Amino acid sequence: MLKRLGERLFTFYCHTDFQEDIKGDLEEYYAFNLKEKGEKYANGRYFIDALLLFRFSLLRDNWLSQNSNNIAMVKNNIKVAYRSMMRHKFYSFLNLTGLAISMAACVFIAIYVQDETSYDKHFQNSSKIYRVAAHLAFADNEFNLPATPDPMAKAMKMDFPEVLEAARTRGNSTEIISVNNQFFQQSGITWADQEFFNIFKFSVIRGDMDHFLDEPNTVVLEESTSKKLFGDTNPIGRIIRFNEETDLKVTGVIEDIPANTHFKYEMFISMLNREDAKQNIWLSNNFITYLELNNSILAETVEGKIPDFVVKHFGPQIKQFTGTDIATEIEAGRQTWNYFLQPIESIHLRSNLDFELDNSGSVQYVYMFSIIGFFILLIACINFMNMATARASVRAKEVGIRKVLGSMRKQLIGQFLTESLLNSILAFFMAIGIVYLMLPGFNSLTDKTLTDPIFGADGLWPYLGLAAVLVGLAAGIYPAFVLSSFLPAKVLKGEMAQGNAAKWMRNGLVVIQFTTSIFLIIGSMFVYSQLDYLQNKELGFNKDQILIINETHLLGDQVETFKDELLRSAIVENVSVSGYVPATNVSSDFPFLSENATTTDEAVSVQHWKVDYNYGGTFDIELVYGRFFNKELASDTAGVIINETAARRFGYLENPVGKKIKSLGGIVNNQSQSFTIIGVMKDFHFKSMTEQILPHALMLDSDNGRVNIKFSPEKAQDVLQFAESTWDKFANGRPFDYAFLDEVFAGSFKEQLKVKTIFTVFAILAISIACLGLFGLASYVTEQRKKEIGIRKVLGASTSRLVNLLFNNFTKLILLSILLAVPFAWWYMDGWLSDFAYPVSMNPLIFVAGGLGTLLIAWLTVGYQSLKAARRNPIDNLRYE
């Protein structure tokens, strides 16, 4: 048996010339062994010998053993490619730099896109995990929330068999905690159900994941948080004092949650600590509900059941509080209670609800940057193609001779492709160099911490290598076919008439290049001006010269004394105690009715902020009508200041001062309150600048979350020192946490700033690479026409005429590009701007500037070459023939 197998194997791989005698030898050994040592040994020996005969020199012919001329040819091709590169150092340099820079740009874009698309995919079962989101509407008020009522999770698990597990989190706040009387400011605090850890299976470092938070007063930490609080000691069982009132016992430590996750929690407190988590109110949405389904295809089934679910659970409470029947209200379109499931994998890029935990991703930007990357690479490829065909006249003789000597067309194509491949591979290595050189800059721009994106774990190098080869082929294929198609007889006779086709092609490619770069330039100018507009838009309040001290509720009753102490300083102009500061994303909305309202359908959802007497003076809020709160008037405690939008929505077209608004019959406190309007403030952006201004109201109420100090101009450092030393007198070692409002404000633009920078960088890259190509092309064309220029000059043409002659062609091409790019850019930017609540107008100046700017740059590029050629002494051009 073994013998047969061995023989088969041997026959399979051994060269046919050697088979007979070696098999004979093997038979002989076999016979000998059979006699001496028995059948078993002989069989085994035969098999082993057959295996050991697997030697390179005994194998059948294979691709390695063939003495192929191909390898020599390939070597020769590389050599020729190298020589031709070295002979034209300047053009090779232009080509290589262009390709390398654009490849590096593409690598960065690829890294960015890879990272953006990797969000939330690292959990086990991540494809089965969903978040419940809400689209709610009543009257004119509309809400898109990632949040749900507190009983939602439990009810869904009960009602839907498809739901394997349901869990809630609430909040994402920064609070003061202390360990052994040492204070820390802790961000990323949330309250979570135990079930949260059943859905999101984090790697546990310490503790029992099944019983992390199933008791009140327990807390789970992220590893780095645990390190920060407890060093390297075991934190299990240790106590964290939360907000100076609750003692929490550490029950678990999980590995740091990867940065590409839509929540950035660092500390989880047991949901059992929250009273509002048990109150069973369906009409307030504050809890984020996560579901794990048995199977991801069941999401639609679950969503299909939600309308009935809503009627069943929301109905009774709606009836109780508003007296209406939910089913008929929904039917009539007066109310919308729409809950739906979002796959967590798509939250980062595709979900854009109000109050998102993570609002940084945008699938639009991912597409945008991918397209830009493609464009830049395209421009560089076109450079290569253009240079190659433009240089055809030089290579033509070489091609002719090669053909005469018997080169096949196939071989010539091979040679030219080798050339472009060599180029792209060299460029690839240069690009890698550039990437590693620029990585720190990229990291700081995009807030990432990449160290080795190409060769590290999950590195991009296989894709990049493949891309380099593809780029080489794509850039080389057209020149290869053009150059190899020359007829040797004609070429060698000197009839180097490069057909119109090649010229058209070249011009067409230049037009494509410049159309894309003009598009990018106009686009980035729009992005720039839009974001600039938002940043510098008149706010309606004073954001400069305001120092915010956070977490002042820690001072408790002493806040007022602290405030008075601050007010004593000459550099402090005003101090207001209120947690509600513009641009800090605080929010608390509640429905209100105007005094004329007859039904609850007319309710307006208003952001109502609790402020003190000094608020208006501190933030310099402009009033259109009325006045701010006055300490002397006791009635002001029932007064309210609304913004213009709110006045409009309440239907107060005239001066509304003196009119009343009342809160909708409370859901939580179950009591309607009435307020008198004492002032109307000018609309200002109290939230993000990118969003529409919503109804807004200020009420007199105490909220000691923050102390806001307005200081004299140029005194930022002094006031900071003063505030800190005053704080230390009161705070007993609690950390001093401050921010300047203008910085907070700039921070809310971080995302846009990033986009702005990236756009600008890439637009500049695109235009420089395109100009690099144009420069090469222009210098080549002038070189080709130098005899013509010489003769024209001898016959009396002036320098300006000659320059004009050379300019003309390029100018036409670029004008054509402008014509093509402008409508496209118009259409695209119009769409982009329509996403903003406050867009800049479609300023035609930008189009003019973009087009003319490109033309100017192109002229400068071509002009240098043209001028040089035109001013040269004609003798130099005509001397040699």
Add this chain to the structure above:
Amino acid sequence: MKKYQLGEFEEIVLLTVGVLYGEAYGVAIKEEIAKRQNRKVSVGALQSALRRMESKGFLNSEFGESTKMRGGKRKRYFKITALGKKALDYNMQSRVELWNQIPDVAFEFKLC
């Protein structure tokens, strides 16, 4: 000289082929080496060395008779070629030259 380069095993095989003049086929060579050098040779090593040297031109070969014991397969007899002889000569000469270059002192192994 690269042209005459022989590995140690190749040299043994080549020499054995010479020793077995006229009778040098696989099995015989293997047995001869086993007997004279007291060393076990695998079929694979032997055969690949033979073919390698054949392609280098140190050996040539022709088919011989077949016996029943070989399952009707012919033997392949190897012979040293002139080039093979030169390679052997060159190898021996270069060794001898090296031997002669060694100063006597190098072989005086006294206890030191």
